[in-house]
Amino acid sequence: MSDTFVVVGGDAAGMSAASKAKREDPDLDVIVFEKGEWVSYAACGMPYYVKGDVDELDDLVTVTPEEFREKRDIDLRTNAEVVDIDREAKTVTVETREGTEEQPYDDLLVATGASAIEPPFDGFELEGVFTIHDMGEADAIEDDVSERDLETAAIVGGGYVGIEMAEALAARGFDVHLYEMLPHVLQPFGEAVAEIVEDHLREQGVELHLETAVSGFVGDGRIEAVELEDETVPADVAIVGVGVTPNTDLAERAGIELGPTGAIATDQYGRTNDEHVYAAGDCAEATNVVTGEPDHVPLALTANRAGRAIGQTVTGDPTPTGGTAGTAIVKAFDLGAARTGIVDEGRAREAGFDPVSVTISASTRAHYYPDGAELTVTLVADRESGKLLGGTVVGRDGAKRIDTVATALTAGMTVAELQNADLAYAPPFSPVWDPILTAAKVLNGKLE
Amino acid sequence: MSDTFVVVGGDAAGMSAASKAKREDPDLDVIVFEKGEWVSYAACGMPYYVKGDVDELDDLVTVTPEEFREKRDIDLRTNAEVVDIDREAKTVTVETREGTEEQPYDDLLVATGASAIEPPFDGFELEGVFTIHDMGEADAIEDDVSERDLETAAIVGGGYVGIEMAEALAARGFDVHLYEMLPHVLQPFGEAVAEIVEDHLREQGVELHLETAVSGFVGDGRIEAVELEDETVPADVAIVGVGVTPNTDLAERAGIELGPTGAIATDQYGRTNDEHVYAAGDCAEATNVVTGEPDHVPLALTANRAGRAIGQTVTGDPTPTGGTAGTAIVKAFDLGAARTGIVDEGRAREAGFDPVSVTISASTRAHYYPDGAELTVTLVADRESGKLLGGTVVGRDGAKRIDTVATALTAGMTVAELQNADLAYAPPFSPVWDPILTAAKVLNGKLE
Known part of the structure; x- marks a missing residue:
């Protein structure tokens, strides 16, 4: 008899975990309970459906329930709400249209998401x-x-x-x-x-x-x-x-501990205080790579990544869920705005840093090349260590340049190290000093 | 009497060094000899002048000779060719239209550039x-x-x-x-x-x-x-x-040593085998951040960065010139193509690595969002250490995503670490897993 991995919630974290676990161990029984109708959909795409950029709501579905069931061999049950977890007995109680049933598990993932406040x-x-x-x-x-x-x-x-x-x-x-x-x-x-x-x-x-x-x-x-x-x-x-609030009721009722942010506390493998119960996605905490402290970042990549790692871990290959830098990007009409890390000076001080920041504006292309747009970059660093803490960018073009800052945060770079990153230059793509490098240069000057 | 910093060559490396040195130490005498007419110009912009995207050749000039002389107080002499360096006497011999003169120096920067082969x-x-x-x-x-x-x-x-x-x-x-x-x-x-x-x-x-x-x-x-x-x-x-070949004649005649690439050998501060003679830009070597070995990367950012660092060093604040990852980007009609690090498997083996690589193609936007373009990403890593060695991208949009890879190389990240970088996602800017992350994920799977 093979083991059973039960997942509560059929969106980003839950379906990533289910898919990865089944791919790694085809003998594992993988059961997903989703209380609603929709699974694996791109919530971030909904405004573009309302706007009219996306024709059908179905277009936002990444993988259909049929594909999960038939191609990935996952026992996906929609309209099936988990209402109770018995950690002693290692079972969940599920309510469906047909009635109530008990489902045993060996490992359980709580991926109940968040709700709009x-x-x-x-x-x-x-x-x-x-x-x-x-x-x-x-x-x-x-x-x-x-x-x-x-x-x-x-x-x-x-x-x-x-x-x-x-x-x-x-x-x-x-x-x-x-x-x-x-x-x-x-x-x-x-x-x-x-x-x-x-x-x-x-x-x-x-x-x-x-x-x-x-x-x-x-x-x-x-x-x-x-x-x-x-x-x-x-x-x-x-x-x-x-804003949103993490859906923690089910976990709390079962004695799963919440962290300081009010979301479910997890260790680096996404485990809760019960070694057979994991949590991931919008209901769970993740470790902030800058502070090393628990953070609640209800965003898609964090959910997908944690889910995928937990899917691997439950098959016997312990895989850290990866930290979060709180990276986010948003389109506002013709502008792109993005952030990563600790941007707020108050929050930086709370985390024990002495923040110094600069804001610069520079073109996204060589000064003589047509159609350059102005990008405004803010970088924040700790005065004593020179450690990069966070940054933001905003402009009509080039908001994805935040990825350079996010990568530097994941790597724990100082501003001096970021200043020496060998970024790409050619007139149609960047000035010689990319705006991120210019900001790093100015900030580094302030730190010296 | 203040010190004298003499610079041979008035383009990226030379003018960056002169400007930085003068800004850091206004009492320093800074003299630049440029054998031609033009200084501080964007050679990379020349094709766009021929194409017609740039109206005037003058538009390619970043800072004019007048600005260097008047605003930055740099003694810039154009049509002045340094034909000899006497390291014993610490003088250079300069030929101008008026004749030949000797100029003493305390520190000298050779920034003689490269010539088209x-x-x-x-x-x-x-x-x-x-x-x-x-x-x-x-x-x-x-x-x-x-x-x-x-x-x-x-x-x-x-x-x-x-x-x-x-x-x-x-x-x-x-x-x-x-x-x-x-x-x-x-x-x-x-x-x-x-x-x-x-x-x-x-x-x-x-x-x-x-x-x-x-x-x-x-x-x-x-x-x-x-x-x-x-x-x-x-x-x-x-x-x-x-291709180009480094202009090393002047340095060689003065007994300055060349490195294995045929360009002028330098230490981490841009110093040659003579502690008072520096070299930077297209005539000089830089340290490859992946191999730790000398490399010859005749590109603008490397030149600017090394020049700037040397300008700081000669004022008494030793500043490393920063390594190079050999990052480059090029526009080819509607495509952008970019590279960084060690891409060639033969070269990776020569440097002592056991290269493993993957190539993936993915959209630059969410699958349902309009106008996404396909980006093809190659990543190369060392099998045993998992260390990222290099990468390339090519597509109609998003070639600057190479910066994420370049930053990871500067930081010395493994593929597993890059896979966990918290990159920015929103449907108009990226799929949930940015193409760089997808490539890292696939490569990491191959390494396990």
Whole structure:
């Protein structure tokens, strides 16, 4: 009798783990329980479906349930919710349309994901008010904005999702109002990026309401306006994207420990406090490569990578899940903005560093070559050690240059070492000193 | 009396050194002797001047002689050729239009650059036959192709310069024939890149003559044809770009030692065998970060970086010149191709490695996002240590992703470490696993 690997949750982390485990050990029984209908879909693609860049919701599915079942020989059960874990007996309780069943496991992966935060707004239940965190919601938004003659959209929250949805709905012809409680959008990207993105959003016709708290939505059956502290602003549809919270209930009830971030605590192999229970993806912590401390980075690559590593580990080949640098990139109309590592000076100090930072702007091409775009780069380092802590970039072209900084963070480089990286130069692609190198050079000068 | 820093050669390495030294120590006398007219110009931009993307040759000048003299307070002398170095007396002999003079130095930088190789072709002296390695030549080519009604261009050599000039002359309406002695163009990029570039060159109408040796040019006063082993092919103009050779005569005559590559040997600070004589740029060696051995990489960033470091060192702050990974990138019509590190398996074996490599192709964007382009990535690693040795990329978009590989080489990462780099993902910019990560994943699987 072969071992059984049970996975709870059929998205990035869960399906990566299931696929890898089965590929490494074809004799292993791999069972995935997904409470919904959709598995292995690109949540990050949903704004582009609403925008109209992606024709069918199905296009966002990376691998279909049939492929998992037939080609990969994974026992995938959709509409099957795991409601209880008995760690003593090593079984899970599963509710399906047919009833309740018990499933034994040898190793278990909790990949329950995260949920969109729903602030305690009045009128959240009104028609035309949405969050966007799963395919059902993306579908509902698309239906809603396609079927009605709507004019004004309210986006609540200036994070990735808010900005991507602002672009999507502007492309659909809406007058877009974006509400952000904090002084700036894209808080994790720092001020240098935020100010450039904010100017661009305004240029594109988005009405920005910064430092503006939404208290609720008003309407008769359907939303008609957004309620602020001292005014109401008309809105025909509202998207609330104020962040996500890890789905930890199932794990907590089974006595699985959470970490300081509120997500499930794991070791370098993705193991929880129970050696037969792993956690990965948006519900779990990962180790920040800069601080060495637990971090909660609910992003796709971290989930895929951790899932894949755990799939390998449960077949007897212990594989670290890899750290996270918190690297993220977002398209805001014609701009790309990206971040990695520790950008916020307060957070750097909390982690025991003495942060020094510079912000420079430079062309992405040789000065004489046509169509160069300005890239603004911020780098942050620790004064004493010279260790690179993080960085951001923003511009019309070249936002993927953040990968150079992210790689340097993964390698634990100092700014002096990054300054000596032999990056590629030819006039159509870069100035002699790539903007990242120029920033490193200036920052290194400040450290000396 | 302050010290005197003398620089021989007024391009990338020389002017970087002069500028940095003067900025660090304003009391230092900094004298630059440049035998020609032009200083601090972007030789890499010359093909784009011929193509017509750059309006004026002057646009390629980064800093003008007046700016060096007036703003940077550098004693820059053009049309002044250093013909001799007396290391005992610590003087150089300089020939100018006014005559010959002696100039004492405390520290000396030899930044004499490289020259285009002129193979022993018959008919090299014919009108319409050019190399392209300085601004005078770029100007002459532009004049020649503008003033005459020419139809067919011969490019001899399929390296960077040959390919860039093929693009430039095709854009000017020429029928372009490109002759390469070796089985493939872009030899330092390896076969995977070469084959893709060759297909693209043919699609763009370039007549490729691979494994074809040119023996000379024929014509009556002006070139009329290219002479091959067993045929002659009509040509109205010819550009010979078969590589460069370091200008080491001046240094050699003064007893400065050359290294195994034939360029001037230097230590990590750019010092030659004479502690008061430095060498940098296209005439000098640099340390390869992968092999730790001397290498000759006549490219702009290496020159700028070494010059800048030497400028700092001579003011009393010893600064390593930084290694080279041999990173290079080239535009070939609509393609970008790039390389870094050790790509050639033979060369890897010579350096004591046991090379393993993979080549993968992947989209530069999420599969459902519009306008993704295919990027082909090759990574090479050492079997036993897992150490990353080098890589190449080629595609219509994303060639600057080579910087991730170059940074990993500078940091001395293994493939397993690169596989865990936290690179940026969002659908408009990358698939979840960036093509570089996919290649690392596949290569790592092969190493296990």
